[in-house]
Amino acid sequence: MNKAHILVVDDDSKLTGLVRVILERIGGYRVQEENRPYAVLETARSSHPELIILDVQMPGQGGGDIAAELHADPELCSTPIMFLTSLVDKSRWQDGIPYLSKPFNPYELIETVRRLVPTLNGAN
Secondary structure, three states: OOOOEEEEEOOOHHHHHHHHHHHHHOOOOEEEEEOOHHHHHHHHHHHOOOEEEEOOOOOOOOHHHHHHHHHHOOOOOOOOEEEEEOOOOOOEEEOOEEEEEOOOOHHHHHHHHHHHOOOOOOOO
C-alpha cells in the first residue's frame, strides 16, 4: 500500500534524519528531508507531500516566510503545514499552523501528525 508522504524541512540534517526515522519506523510514513530552506518550494512541487513539517528559525529564510509562500502557491496552498521549533515551550497552534516544540517526544510527534491530517495513517 502507498504510504503517506511527509516533507521535513530543517537546516539541521541530524534533526531531519531523526524525524525521518521516527515517522518512518513508528508512524509508517514515507519521509523526505530538505535541509535547504530556499529549495522547499521546488522540492514540494516535485514531490507533492501530504504534510510539510517546517522549522521556524533557519538561516536565510524562516519557516514563517516559507509557510506564506506555500500558502500563496496554487499547487501547494492546500498542503497542511506543521511547525517543529525550539522557539515555543509547548504544543499549540501558531497563526493557524500547529506546532510542536523541540525537544519533542517521538510519540507526541506521531500523534500531532495524525491529529493534523487524520487521513495520514502510515499503518494502512
